[in-house]
Structure formats: C-alpha cells, structure tokens
Amino acid sequence: MKREERSKVVNEIKEEINSGLMDLDLYKVKNLVLWMLQSSEYQKVKMNDEQLMRLDLFADIWRQEKSDLYAFEMQGDIFAGVASLDEIDKKYQCAKLAIWRIENKVPYEYCVEGIECLEKYQYSAYAIYRILLRESKNHEKNLLDLARFLKEREQSVKAIGLLQLGVKKFPRNMDMAMELADLWLTAGQLKRAYDCLAEIEKPTNEIQGLKQELEKLIKNEAI
Amino acid sequence: MKRYDESKICFIICDNHEQDLEECLLYLSLLEVPEGFETELFVIDDAETLAKGYNEGMHASNAKYKIYLRPNALVVEKKILQKLIDLFGSDKQIGMIGSFGSASLPKDAIMWHGDMCGKVYRPEDWNKNCHTEIAEVGNKYREVEVIQGDFMATQYDLPWREDVLDGWSFYDVSHSFEFRRAGYKVVVPAQNTLWIQHIKGRDMELYHGEAQRQKILTEYKDFFTIKNKPRILFVHSDKIRLAGLLGCFMEMELEVIEFAHRIKILEVNASEVDLLIETLEESSFDLVVTYDFIASVSVACEEVGVKYYSWVYDSPLLSLYTKEAKNSVNYISVFDKKQCERLQVEGLAHVKYFPLATEVNLFAAVKITEEDEKKYGADVSFLGRLYEKRGFEELFQDGPQEYLEEAEAILREKLCQWDGENHLYGKASDELISYMYSKIEPAEYTNYNVDKRYFCESMKLARKCNEYERVELLNKVAEKHNVTLYTENTEQSALSNVKIHPWVDYLYEMPKVFALSKINLNITSRSIETGIPQRVWDILAVGGFCLTNYQQELEDYFEIGKDLDVYHNPEELLEKIDYYLKNEKERLRIALNGYKKVREYHSYEKRLQEIFEWIFEGEG
Numbered sequence: 083m084k085r086e087e088r089s090k091v092v093n094e095i096k097e098e099i100n101s102g103l104m105d106l107d108l109y110k111v112k113n114l115v116l117w118m119l120q121s122s123e124y125q126k127v128k129m130n131d132e133q134l135m136r137l138d139l140f141a142d143i144w145r146q147e148k149s150d151l152y153a154f155e156m157q158g159d160i161f162a163g164v165a166s167l168d169e170i171d172k173k174y175q176c177a178k179l180a181i182w183r184i185e186n187k188v189p190y191e192y193c194v195e196g197i198e199c200l201e202k203y204q205y206s207a208y209a210i211y212r213i214l215l216r217e218s219k220n221h222e223k224n225l226l227d228l229a230r231f232l233k234e235r236e237q238s239v240k241a242i243g244l245l246q247l248g249v250k251k252f253p254r255n256m257d258m259a260m261e262l263a264d265l266w267l268t269a270g271q272l273k274r275a276y277d278c279l280a281e282i283e284k285p286t287n288e289i290q291g292l293k294q295e296l297e298k299l300i301k302n303e304a305i
Numbered sequence: 306m307k308r309y310d311e312s313k314i315c316f317i318i319c320d321n322h323e324q325d326l327e328e329c330l331l332y333l334s335l336l337e338v339p340e341g342f343e344t345e346l347f348v349i350d351d352a353e354t355l356a357k358g359y360n361e362g363m364h365a366s367n368a369k370y371k372i373y374l375r376p377n378a379l380v381v382e383k384k385i386l387q388k389l390i391d392l393f394g395s396d397k398q399i400g401m402i403g404s405f406g407s408a409s410l411p412k413d414a415i416m417w418h419g420d421m422c423g424k425v426y427r428p429e430d431w432n433k434n435c436h437t438e439i440a441e442v443g444n445k446y447r448e449v450e451v452i453q454g455d456f457m458a459t460q461y462d463l464p465w466r467e468d469v470l471d472g473w474s475f476y477d478v479s480h481s482f483e484f485r486r487a488g489y490k491v492v493v494p495a496q497n498t499l500w501i502q503h504i505k506g507r508d509m510e511l512y513h514g515e516a517q518r519q520k521i522l523t524e525y526k527d528f529f530t531i532k533n534k535p536r537i538l539f540v541h542s543d544k545i546r547l548a549g550l551l552g553c554f555m556e557m558e559l560e561v562i563e564f565a566h567r568i569k570i571l572e573v574n575a576s577e578v579d580l581l582i583e584t585l586e587e588s589s590f591d592l593v594v595t596y597d598f599i600a601s602v603s604v605a606c607e608e609v610g611v612k613y614y615s616w617v618y619d620s621p622l623l624s625l626y627t628k629e630a631k632n633s634v635n636y637i638s639v640f641d642k643k644q645c646e647r648l649q650v651e652g653l654a655h656v657k658y659f660p661l662a663t664e665v666n667l668f669a670a671v672k673i674t675e676e677d678e679k680k681y682g683a684d685v686s687f688l689g690r691l692y693e694k695r696g697f698e699e700l701f702q703d704g705p706q707e708y709l710e711e712a713e714a715i716l717r718e719k720l721c722q723w724d725g726e727n728h729l730y731g732k733a734s735d736e737l738i739s740y741m742y743s744k745i746e747p748a749e750y751t752n753y754n755v756d757k758r759y760f761c762e763s764m765k766l767a768r769k770c771n772e773y774e775r776v777e778l779l780n781k782v783a784e785k786h787n788v789t790l791y792t793e794n795t796e797q798s799a800l801s802n803v804k805i806h807p808w809v810d811y812l813y814e815m816p817k818v819f820a821l822s823k824i825n826l827n828i829t830s831r832s833i834e835t836g837i838p839q840r841v842w843d844i845l846a847v848g849g850f851c852l853t854n855y856q857q858e859l860e861d862y863f864e865i866g867k868d869l870d871v872y873h874n875p876e877e878l879l880e881k882i883d884y885y886l887k888n889e890k891e892r893l894r895i896a897l898n899g900y901k902k903v904r905e906y907h908s909y910e911k912r913l914q915e916i917f918e919w920i921f922e923g924e925g
Contacts, residue, residue: 219426
C-alpha cells in the first residue's frame with residue numbers, strides 16, 4: 083500500500099479506535115482486542131505506526147492479564163485509566179521512564195516518583211514486566227532492582243508478581259530466586275519460599291541450610 | 306567581537322511542547338559539572354523553527370561550549386561534560402560532536418538509510434525492511450559526515466541556516482555540513498557507556514520533511530555531487546542463492562542495501578509487494594536489482610516509480626512472459642541474442658542483450674590444498690544437470706506413436722552437432738506442438754503469456770535434447786578417459802564408467818573443481834540458443850581450461866583455440882580431449898589466456914558499468 087493511502091487508513095483506524103476507547107468497560111475492551119486480531123487492514127498498517135504498535139502491546143498484555151492468575155493483585159487492567167491512544171502513550175511513557183530511572187540510577191526521590199506513576203496508572207506486575215522487557219537495556223538486573231524497589235515501597239504483592247515472572251525468565255539468577263523466597267517468607271508462605279530455593283541450581287551451603295530449616299518448619303506446620 | 310567564556314557550557318533546548326522536556330531536564334540536573342566550569346540552560350519556547358530557536362539560544366549565551374539538545378534525548382552519562390571538554394581540547398579542529406552519525410551520508414540525505422557509527426539506544430527496530438549497521442567507534446573518535454541531531458555539542462558558534470531550514474528536520478545534516486564547510490571536523494567519539502538514551506523512536510511512518518530534504522540536497526549539492534553512483538536496493542528471491550552482484554556493488558562502493566526478506570520468485574504476493582513499496586517509499590533508491598525477474602518486485606517498483614533491473618541468467622526465463630514483465634520501470638538484460646530478439650517483440654519496455662560475467666576476484670583467490678587435489682583432481686570434468694525425468698515421456702504415454710516418433714526424429718537429427726545453426730526450433734509440426742501442449746499441465750504455463758510452440762520447444766524438446774546429448778557425450782568420453790560428473794541426482798543408470806559426485810557449492814567448491822580438472826567440459830543447454838552459459842565464464846575466471854560445444858557468440862568474445870577451445874561433434878570432442886591431455890603446456894597456456902581475457906573484460910564490475918550506462922543514460 084502506498085504511503086498516502088496507508089496514512090489515510092491509519093488515521094481512519096485511529097479515529098475508530100479512539101471512539102472505541104472512550105468509556106471503556108470489559109465488554110468494549112474485549113471487542114476492541116478481537117477486532118484488532120481480526121482486522122487485516124489493522125494488521126497491515128500497525129507495523130508502521132508507533133502508537134498502534136503500543137496499542138498492540140497493550141492488547142497483548144490485557145489478554146495475558148485476563149487469562150493468567152496475575153489478576154489476583156490487580157485493581158485494574160492495562161486499559162485502566164485510558165480513553166484514547168494519546169492516553170495510552172502517556173501511560174506507557176510513565177512506565178518506561180520509571181523503569182529507566184531505576185536502571186539509570188537516578189536519585190532515590192526521582193525513582194520514587196516513577197514508582198508512584200506506576201501506582202497511579204494501576205500497572206500490574208505483568209504489564210510492568212512486559213514493558214521492562216521491551217524498554218530496558220539490562221533486563222535481569224533492572225527487573226531485580228525494580229522488584230527490590232517495590233518491596234521497599236511496601237508493594238510486596240507487585241514485587242512477588244514481578245519476581246515470579248523474573249525467575250521463570252531467568253532461572254539461573256540466584257539473587258532473584260532468593261529475593262522472591264524472602265518475600266514469600268515475609269508473607270508467611272513457607273512452602274512457596276522453599277519451592278523458590280529448590281529451583282536454584284548449585285545452591286550454596288547457606289541456601290541448603292535455609293532449605294533444611296524451611297523443610298523442618300513446613301513439616302511442623304503440617305503436624 | 307564576542308568574548309566567549311571558556312569555562313561555561315550552555316544547554317540549548319527548543320521545546321515544541323513535547324512532554325519529554327521534564328525528563329530531559331531531570332537528567333541534565335544530574336550531570337557532573339567539571340571543576341571550574343559552570344553550566345547554563347536556555348529553553349526556547351515557541352520557536353518558529355528549530356534553526357531560529359537554536360540561533361536565539363546561541364546568541365544569548367557567551368559559553369564556548371554549547372550543547373543543542375532535543376527534549377527527547379536523555380543524557381544518561383553523568384561524566385559526559387568532562388568527556389566532551391577533553392575531546393574538544395585534544396583537537397581544535399573538532400567543531401562538533403555527536404553520539405552517533407554517518408561516516409558516509411546516503412545520497413538521499415537520510416542518515417538511517419546508510420551505515421552509521423556510534424552508540425544509540427532506541428528499542429524499536431531500525432529499518433526493519435533493510436539491513437543497516439551501527440558500528441562501534443574503536444579509536445578515540447571517528448570523523449563523520451553528519452551527526453544525529455538529538456545531541457549536538459559544539460566548541461565554536463556557527464549560525465544555523467534559517468534561510469535553508471524552515472522546519473524541524475534535517476537541521477543536523479545542515480549544521481554538520483556548515484561545520485565541514487568551515488573546515489572543522491564533525492566527529493563521533495568512542496563511547497564505552499551509553500551517553501544518550503532516546504525517549505522516542507525514529508518516526509516509523511516516514512519523516513515529514515520532504516520539502517526540507519530537497520532544500521538540503523540543493524543547498525549542499527557540493528557535498529552530494531561525489532555521490533553520483535546509484536543507490537541500490539538488492540532483493541533476494543526465495544530460490545536463488547547467488548550474491549555475486551551484491552558483492553560487486555559493495556566492491557564498487559555503491560550505496561547498496563539488502564532487502565531483509567526473500568521474495569517469492571514464482572508468484573506475485575500482495576504482502577511482499579506491500580513490504581517492498583514501504584521500503585521504496587521510505588528511502589530514495591535509484592535502482593532495485595535482482596537475479597532473474599521477480600514479478601512482485603516489478604509491481605512494487607512500478608507503483609513507486611523506481612527503476613528495476615533484472616540480471617537474467619536463466620534461459621528461457623518464463624517470468625519474462627508475464628504482464629508484469631511489461632512494466633515501464635523494468636530493465637532486463639538477457640545473455641542470449643536469440644532470446645533477446647524473441648523478447649523484443651513481446652512489448653517489454655527495456656530489454657537488452659549483455660553477455661554474462663563472472664566473479665574474477667573471488668574465483669581467482671581460490672586456495673587449493675593437498676586434500677582438495679585428492680578430492681577434486683580429474684582428467685575431464687563436467688558440472689551440470691542431466692535433465693532426466695522432466696516429463697517428456699509422460700507427454701507421449703497414451704498418445705499416438707507418430708507424435709513420439711516425430712519428436713524423437715527432431716531430437717536425433719542433429720544430436721550432438723553444434724554448427725551454429727538452429728536444429729530444434731521451428732521444426733516440429735503444428736500438430737505435434739498442439740498435441741504436446743494439450744498434454745502439459747496447465748499450471749506449467751497458465752501464468753505466462755508465452756507462445757505455445759516456443760514453450761514446447763524450449764521447455765520440453767530442448768530439455769530432452771540436453772539429456773540425450775549430455776549422456777551420450779559423457780559416455781563416449783568415458784570409454785577412453787576418466788570422466789567426473791558433478792550433478793544433482795547421483796543415481797544415473799544411463800551413464801557407464803563415469804564417476805558421479807553430488808553437486809558442489811558454487812562459491813567454495815566449484816572453483817576447485819574447475820582449477821583441478823585438466824579439462825572442463827561445457828555442454829550448453831539447448832534452451833540457450835546462441836549465448837554463452839555461466840559455466841564458461843566461471844571456468845575461465847578460475848584459470849581452468851574450458852572445452853565447450855560451439856556457440857555462435859563465443860567468437861564475439863574469445864579467440865577459439867587461444868582463450869578456450871570448442872568442439873562441434875563428439876568425434877572432435879574426443880580428438881581434442883586426447884590432444885589436450887597429452888599437451889599440457891598448450892592447455893595451460895590457453896587456460897591462462899582465457900583467465901586474462903575474462904579478468905580484463907568480463908568481470909561483474911565491467912559489465913555492470915555498461916549496464917548502468919544503459920539504464921541511467923539511456924544508451925541503446
């Protein structure tokens with residue numbers, strides 16, 4: 083398709099999407115996401131438009147949020163608080179810049195600002211994870227740093243969600259597994275903490291010791 | 306005369322109300338300011354154009370060092386100011402520094418259409434339909450033609466060209482050229498860490514500054530006049546794995562970009578056409594090039610109005626008998642004069658005869674080991690298909706015997722006779738042709754508007770003739786000599802005493818076969834009526850001795866008996882094999898002559914220069 087035609091099609095599609103995004107409810111979101119999957123015109127033109135690619139990512143995140151168990155910690159989903167493509171851009175940018183602030187080690191108060199932005203937009207752990215994978219330079223390190231930051235900010239549920247995704251993606255990262263285990267312990271979930279430590283390949287003596295302790299505690303609990 | 310403060314660094318930002326400014330300023334506030342230095346900041350709101358805004362900031366500050374920054378650019382390297390000062394201090398000729406740039410700006414003035422150097426972090430795909438590189442800078446810095454405009458640091462003030470720049474694009478190209486015109490260097494330093502992180506990606510849906518781009522091309526034409534070589538998009542098909550042309554373009558130092566997707570050669574695919582159109586519209590290519598003719602490529606080029614050149618090395622090429630082949634943008638070269646005559650009456654816009662050429666440098670550089678000598682050494686070799694099982698017999702299976710007899714008679718009449726005359730085409734009766742055509746699967750010809758006689762003769766009769774001739778010749782030679790055949794299907798019951806090996810790799814093994822065989826046979830496919838097949842050129846380019854069937858066009862380019870030798874029939878072939886196996890010196894002398902001739906006159910580069918003259922200067 084030539085550029086002019088594509089531009090016209092993109093503008094028309096965006097108009098339609100924007101009207102669909104107003105006063106969103108679950109039903110409307112579902113219809114929008116279905117339409118995006120089924121529309122050959124949309125599929126053709128989205129690759130050349132950053133806004134549409136961002137919407138595409140949001141739709142993908144939404145499908146995952148709805149189908150997986152990440153929903154347990156959510157008050158809203160990725161489309162919460164947006165009523166247009168421009169608002170999706172703003173919401174996305176907030177997450178991106180927050181992630182970058184932690185990665186670029188800006189002073190603490192500015193990182194806090196970034197996290198507050200994530201809270202304001204009701205980002206789920208899964209959504210943060212997806213955006214981090216897309217935007218971050220060093221995924222592993224940044225994910226761990228972000229999770230620790232969330233833990234400090236007493237957002238343990240979100241931190242756990244993020245780390246669960248992290249240990250799956252980076253199974254060899256011992257620090258991540260330890261961090262998750264620690265959070266489970268704090269939450270009183272001994273079995274889950276034990277399972278985390280059990281996943282560690284080549285555990286240190288310290289970790290072995292911890293595992294043994296946990297085993298005893300779990301047995302006692304069972305009794 | 307303005308007095309500059311050598312201890313001051315000024316940030317100048319033109320804000321066109323993007324939401325990124327706040328974040329940009331945050332990162333600026335975190336930078337380490339070198340001892341003894343101070344910084345200042347000018348944010349220009351509501352500048353009519355970027356050039357005006359930057360000039361305003363530039364004049365307002367007496368800082369020696371100025372950093373022109375877009376709000377989209379986050380300066381993440383905290384020690385950047387010291388690094389800049391050190392670099393400027395190390396060489397007073399350095400006028401401007403950027404975090405990445407282009408050492409050779411493409412002739413369309415769009416930096417990301419060519420190879421770049423430096424360090425950049427942008428998460429989205431770059432030029433997703435084309436391969437371009439961003440090279441690291443190894444030494445202290447690399448001098449470039451232009452730097453990218455999100456971050457531009459200067460140690461001298463030069464006015465921004467408000468007269469040329471009336472928008473918000475190409476300011477980086479303009480200012481880089483201004484610095485170079487003034488005799489300064491524009492550089493990209495080596496960056497161990499990332500300096501600049503961009504909030505926004507590149508505008509994926511084409512930049513909006515076409516009018517601006519044209520002004521740049523006019524104003525700075527002195528920088529672009531040396532870039533008069535064509536800018537080429539090379540497209541690979543799904544069936545052809547050759548890259549000699551591409552390699553040649555690179556050796557000729559042309560701006561050539563490889564299209565990232567392999568395009569289906571046998572069908573017009575709408576989504577592939579779309580991808581091509583996008584790429585062609587996004588960039589300014591002078592020419593698109595493929596091996597053989599790809600209809601989808603032609604459709605896309607016709608849509609956008611870009612010339613499309615097909616280097617045809619198959620004969621016949623049925624895709625030249627499609628409606629797409631008649632598109633006005635097509636430039637098609639064929640290597641068989643007779644083929645060319647046939648095509649010229651088909652209404653193709655531009656079709657011309659050019660002989661093939663060969664990879665003179667690559668093939669001449671082939672290295673031979675002892676192991677190669679054992680593996681590929683031979684008295685007589687032939688590298689080629691035998692064209693068995695091409696559906697000829699099936700055509701006559703249930704039909705009247707007389708048709709098969711007629712076909713066989715035509716094939717046998719002048720089998721293995723090469724006297725420069727045509728003994729195959731135009732001989733079959735209309736009845737035989739109609740019968741054959743009725744038996745051929747429509748799928749074989751539906752897409753092509755090719756004369757049915759020519760289709761039957763070239764695709765059926767000629768191929769069967771190839772099979773007969775190659776088997777006959779190889780068997781005859783093998784009665785007296787050691788013959789090695791490299792072919793597709795190694796189960797050849799029709800051959801006796803011939804050593805059969807599987808296909809060899811074109812680039813790495815084939816040259817060794819040619820180099821280590823005392824005599825390299827060529828038996829031209831009968832569908833090549835007068836032309837010289839690729840095999841002959843390649844044998845000579847390696848320095849091999851070529852003994853070929855006579856083809857009319859050989860005498861246009863070679864001295865027979867001096868650069869190579871020919872045979873007209875099997876008896877002559879055997880005679881010459883006997884002779885040349887016994888007369889090594891003469892054989893080697895002929896091989897050397899052929900090698901020199903091809904090197905001097907028949908490289909890809911030489912041929913392409915002639916072809917480009919035809920395409921761009923309208924010769925012939």
